[in-house]
Amino acid sequence: MNDSTARDTERGQPTENQGHVLTLPLEDLQVDREPHRYERWMIAKLLRMAGSPPVRFRLWNGETVEPAEGQAEFTLQLTDPKALLSLASNPNLAFGDLYSAGRLQLLDGDLSDLTETLYRHIHRAMQNWPRWLETLWRNHAPRSTGIDEARENIHHHYDLGNEFYRLWLDQAEMQYTCAYYETADATLEQAQLAKLEHVCRKLRLKPGMTVVEAGCGWGGLARYMARHYGVTVHAYNISREQIRYAREEAKRQQLDHLVDYVEDDYRNISGEYDAFVSIGMLEHVGKENYQALSDLIKRSLKPDGLALLHSIGRNRPMLMNAWIEKRIFPGAYPPSIGEFMGICEANDFSVMDVENLRLHYAQTLTHWKERFDQNEDRVAEMYDEHFARAWRMYLSGSIGAFRVGSLQLFQVVFSHGENNNIPRSRQDLYTSPATPEDV
């Protein structure tokens, strides 16, 4: 698979992104004095440190700074001198903040393509950065994920209101995690249901089994498992908004006798189950809690049980982008497989299967962003322009990060070390398409 499909869809609507930018009250921010020589020098320096990407800067007085090498593919507008200062002093944080505030605007080009291009150039350039610059621009350590902070962290993002997420997530099961595209032309709905099916197959679910889910979002996986595999599920989540939605849906679908949504921290899971599953929670767990998570799975999983953890990850240990960690996902940390293995090695678990779905997440995010763009005015009404721009930045930046491989998506299946009652091969995962025809 390559992500050309994704990129083309993005390119399909360049005017729209510009449209949004032009609706801003520029005059409130505009300063029209001449830039000083050190300000022009600073921009040239910034571009060089970023590996000379094909980016043109347009300053507050209309004058432009062209890229040192080649043609500009993107034009970034800086509305005021202070914006330049904060960009130079802490770009990881300031780029998103300035964009959200409308003080850094993309005039030409697509935002996902820009972030992808910047990631590629900076990744190469970083290797030659002086230590002082690395230190100056380093992403800070993520905030704590203790029981109380976790509640705040999750509330900050997942309690924004189900109506907001309904605007751009799939209509099938409100899945806010990576989908599984068996074909390039699968719809978001098909790909999200295919993801649920793929996960159920990896867990080798059979009727009557018991499953515990840590971090269940809006409860879609739990309902899918109950509906299609006849298992009983205890699904944990600390987001009140999501639990409320999940319970209503389960009742509506008459699955509430099989699915129990528990509004509590995963650390309070009790009982023994045939399967332990967690989709998109590990990013919020924090490395300092891996030992505790490992112990939890050890005591929650029956001797023959299988566990599956699905998480955003890295090719090597690296801090989360400062802006994402501070403004979007407080406490978030995507582990490398080596770090992930801390969970498995701590209790002699045997890893059976690791699959990387990186480009599936680029495609998922692209589908989300298409729907988000179509509803952005509605989002601005619900919240404000600043919020809408921040989310456009977050979705576009994530598309870029998965396209360049700054982020990965791992599904890891493991069992107790002594368990010999394990599948002979993975053939059974692929006997029939996971993508439902009828969606």
Next chain:
Amino acid sequence: MNDSTARDTERGQPTENQGHVLTLPLEDLQVDREPHRYERWMIAKLLRMAGSPPVRFRLWNGETVEPAEGQAEFTLQLTDPKALLSLASNPNLAFGDLYSAGRLQLLDGDLSDLTETLYRHIHRAMQNWPRWLETLWRNHAPRSTGIDEARENIHHHYDLGNEFYRLWLDQAEMQYTCAYYETADATLEQAQLAKLEHVCRKLRLKPGMTVVEAGCGWGGLARYMARHYGVTVHAYNISREQIRYAREEAKRQQLDHLVDYVEDDYRNISGEYDAFVSIGMLEHVGKENYQALSDLIKRSLKPDGLALLHSIGRNRPMLMNAWIEKRIFPGAYPPSIGEFMGICEANDFSVMDVENLRLHYAQTLTHWKERFDQNEDRVAEMYDEHFARAWRMYLSGSIGAFRVGSLQLFQVVFSHGENNNIPRSRQDLYTSPATPEDV
């Protein structure tokens, strides 16, 4: 899959193992004095430290020490007091040495079942060992795997003579690595060819591609790739005996225009290839060389290329059993996935797929041991009884180790971090059976 099949086959021939033992010149070793009280105490203590396995000891004078709990399923004969002393002081090393020397003999029970039972009991018991005992019985660090030592290490094991290996390896391609059993009743030949096919599919080989193989054994994979996928292969190996065999076979099969067997250390690989593959070499590489191996793959793999490493591994970092490392595989070290990731994270490789074939190796070893047992008298003629017993111990002990999960078998597929030209899913690995019908 569970390994009952394997165990039953073992149980099928208990008398044969005893048969071998009874042919030994016991009288040369026998001492018939009364055991001292401290010697009886030492055996009881040994059994307790080993977690009270269902094992009876028969001493040199015929007197027996029964297990503290339950019925004995195995009877171990100690021919002399010195054997008991060395067993107590360093069981990891002495068990294999004494068995090979005929001074520790299995009178009742099957050797693979015994090692499996001992592993299970000791694994649990170890958690309560006093530190001094852990230190006393610890496995030592593996010997060096520098270029010169590597040559000795490999010569020690792989240059024992192709005739010897032909007695008990598969007749299809002389594969001395884990096979892939799609069905419980697959033959060794079918499973080894299925392994080669599975590996080729994971590498997504296409006609005209170039492949480099690090550690090619008797060259079976390289010939299979050339024959079935029309690729050209440069296959490296430092075992003279194996290279000689591989070249003759390639000529005989008229594949020598596609396959080039290079008698050299993998560290001297040059050129750029569409695929990098290594089956069962990593165990011999040594952790201290992972960075160099990573750098080698980085420069040998084309931008769109895929790499596959197939290796024995662990659920968590652990030293190799002292006897195996000293007598059978000098320098061997099976890594945990966390340690394995050192290779991938060092150069920002993106891991796409990890598969664990642990129980396939238990089945492979069981098939090898059946053939070995049938040819053991021939082996004793070629070498001597001591050698034959050592190899029976090594094969049986390995069956036990894979059954209890003390050893794992990992296949890891990865690419350069920037490569977006990667397979969408693993569906294509399972479109048709990997096991050939016609074997």
